[in-house]
Amino acid sequence: MNIDLSIEKVLNKLTEVVRCGDCATRLRFGDKECPHCGSDLDDQLRLWSKQMLEGLDSPE
Numbered sequence: 496m497n498i499d500l501s502i503e504k505v506l507n508k509l510t511e512v513v514r515c516g517d518c519a520t521r522l523r524f525g526d527k528e529c530p531h532c533g534s535d536l537d538d539q540l541r542l543w544s545k546q547m548l549e550g551l552d553s554p555e
């Protein structure tokens with residue numbers, strides 16, 4: 496695996512805007528629940544992590 500490419504992918508993913516699935520409030524990195532509606536973000540964070548890992552696995 497090309498570590499520089501992987502770092503690039505992680506950094507790109509971190510700059511993505513993540514929004515609450517319930518009220519669309521923009522979330523800050525590290526939030527465990529929505530600051531607006533209090534919705535638990537665990538599922539959303541897991542999906543986000545899964546997408547990042549899949550991105551790292553793909554050749555492009």
Ligand SMILES: [Zn+2]
Binds near residue numbers: 515520529530532
């Ligand atoms: Zn919310």
